[in-house]
Every structure is written in C-alpha cells, then in structure tokens.
Amino acid sequence: MDAIIKLKNLNVWYGENHVLKNINLEFYEKKITAIVGPSGCGKSTLLKTMNRLIELTENAKVSGEVLYRDINIYDPDVNVIEVRRRIGIVFQKTTPLPMSIYDNVAYGPRLHGISDKRTLDEIVKNSLIKVGLWDEVRHRLKDSAFNLSLGQQQRLAIARTISINPEVILMDEPTSALDPVSSMKIENLMKEFKNDYTIILVTHNLNQAKRVSDFTAFIYYGEIIEYNITDKIFREPEKKLTMQYMRGIVF
Ligand SMILES: Nc1ncnc2c1ncn2[C@@H]1O[C@H](COP(=O)(O)OP(=O)(O)OP(=O)(O)O)[C@@H](O)[C@H]1O
Numbered sequence: 001m002d003a004i005i006k007l008k009n010l011n012v013w014y015g016e017n018h019v020l021k022n023i024n025l026e027f028y029e030k031k032i033t034a035i036v037g038p039s040g041c042g043k044s045t046l047l048k049t050m051n052r053l054i055e056l057t058e059n060a061k062v063s064g065e066v067l068y069r070d071i072n073i074y075d076p077d078v079n080v081i082e083v084r085r086r087i088g089i090v091f092q093k094t095t096p097l098p099m100s101i102y103d104n105v106a107y108g109p110r111l112h113g114i115s116d117k118r119t120l121d122e123i124v125k126n127s128l129i130k131v132g133l134w135d136e137v138r139h140r141l142k143d144s145a146f147n148l149s150l151g152q153q154q155r156l157a158i159a160r161t162i163s164i165n166p167e168v169i170l171m172d173e174p175t176s177a178l179d180p181v182s183s184m185k186i187e188n189l190m191k192e193f194k195n196d197y198t199i200i201l202v203t204h205n206l207n208q209a210k211r212v213s214d215f216t217a218f219i220y221y222g223e224i225i226e227y228n229i230t231d232k233i234f235r236e237p238e239k240k241l242t243m244q245y246m247r248g249i250v251f
C-alpha cells in the first residue's frame with residue numbers, strides 16, 4: 001500500500017504550548033483514515049499542518065516534515081497555493097461565500113485561472129453531481145448559497161473543495177453540526193470518494209469512524225497513542241488508553 005502523506009517527527013507549538021509531539025504517521029492513498037481523541041488534543045492542528053493552513057496562525061511554529069508524495073510541503077521552494085489545491089480541507093461549519101451557488105463552486109477554479117464559461121459550467125455541474133447536490137439545485141444555481149439548508153451547505157463546501165481537483169481531502173468534524181440524515185449523506189459521500197480521493201477525517205463520533213474509516217489514529221494530548229486498521233483499533237487495541245477511550249471509560 002502506498003502512503004500519500006508521511007509525517008516525520010512533526011512538532012507544533014502555539015507560543016510555548018507544545019501541542020503536537022513528534023508525530024510519525026503515514027496516510028494511505030485512496031483510503032479513509034480517522035483521527036480520534038479528546039477535545040483539545042491537537043486533531044485540528046494536525047489537519048491544518050498537513051496543508052500549511054497552520055501558517056495563518058501567527059504564533060504557530062512547526063518542525064519536522066510533512067511529505068506529500070515524498071516532497072516536504074514546508075520546503076522553501078514549494079508553492080503553498082498548489083499544496084492547498086492538492087490537499088483540500090472541509091471544516092465543521094462552513095459559511096458559503098456571499099454569492100450564488102454556481103459562483104461558490106466556480107470560485108476556486110476561477111482563482112486558478114479558469115475563465116472559459118463552458119469549462120466552468122462543466123466543473124460546477126460535475127462537482128455538484130459528485131456531492132449529490134445537482135438534482136437539488138440545478139434549477140436555482142443563481143440563488144444565493146445562503147438559502148441552502150445546513151446539510152446542503154456542507155455538501156456545497158465539499159463541492160467547492162473538489163472543484164479544484166484535490167488528491168487529499170482533510171475533513172474536520174464535517175458532520176458534527178448536522179442532523180442524522182444529512183450526516184449520513186456525507187458519510188455515504190466519503191465512502192464513494194474513496195475511489196478518487198484520500199480522506200483524512202477528524203471525528204468525535206466513534207461510530208462514524210468505525211463505519212467509514214479504513215484506518216484509525218488515536219491521538220492523546222499531542223501524541224499518537226495507537227494507529228492501526230480501524231477494526232483492530234476498535235476490537236482489540238494494543239494500548240490500555242486506547243481501549244478506555246474507545247469504550248468511553250475515561251475523558
Ligand atoms: N491559535 C491558537 N493559539 C494558541 N493555542 C491554540 C490555538 N489553536 C489551538 N490551540 C490550542 O492547541 C491545543 C490543540 O487544539 P486543537 O484545536 O488542535 O484541538 P482539537 O483536538 O481539534 O480539539 P477539538 O476536538 O475540541 O476540536 C488546544 O490546547 C488549544 O487550546
């Protein structure tokens with residue numbers, strides 16, 4: 001199995017606060033890897049480190065390497081825009097841009113220089129089809145994206161992410177603000193996406209991790225405690241701490 005992203009001795013500090021401690025982890029291509037762990041243990045930080053979004057936080061410091069197809073994305077000659085195109089991110093709460101549904105999806109491709117209307121139409125349509133939103137919005141593409149329901153807005157956010165053709169999609173609790181039906185739609189999307197993308201999913205919902213992921217990493221106050229095939233992590237973890245967390249015994 002090929003690893004598309006490898007973290008090597010990765011450390012992150014916010015000021016003096018050492019929040020990720022010597023992380024070594026590999027993410028496999030076209031698989032779903034779940035990252036679980038208690039609140040404040042560094043999951044969002046880990047995701048943001050993987051596409052250099054962390055650099056937007058003023059007091060954050062990163063050491064170590066994030067290898068994407070064996071290139072360290074923190075190397076000085078690496079183009080950060082390109083990194084973020086290839087490694088997209090979807091957050092828990094996504095506010096659409098204050099524009100139409102169409103323009104929300106076309107925004108990224110336009111930024112990357114695509115202006116031909118036919119090409120944009122095609123990208124918008126395909127992205128919306130992929131997230132199962134096309135039939136719901138095809139007749140109202142010019143409507144404001146704010147008129148969509150929360151669940152639809154989340155699928156729109158995913159459409160925006162895939163509109164620029166990423167290889168990896170980082171998802172930070174993508175369903176935690178959604179009702180069960182909308183959550184299930186997103187979970188089903190993730191499973192379909194496995195053919196085309198590598199997904200790294202932070203979730204507080206252990207059942208979700210169990211249902212959708214191939215691998216699970218358990219992180220506890222900045223350290224990876226255990227990483228394995230999901231089934232193994234849930235059924236027979238090697239560490240007592242993992243077992244306790246999975247069974248909801250502590251925390
Ligand atoms: N910009 C920041 N400046 C200073 N400290 C921060 C900043 N962002 C996060 N932290 C701290 O870093 C630690 C890790 O935060 P992070 O958001 O990565 O945790 P998390 O695992 O995603 O938590 P949750 O499950 O609640 O989303 C926490 O102690 C948090 O308070």
Ligand SMILES: [Mg+2]
Pocket residue numbers: 043044045172
């Ligand atoms: Mg978080």
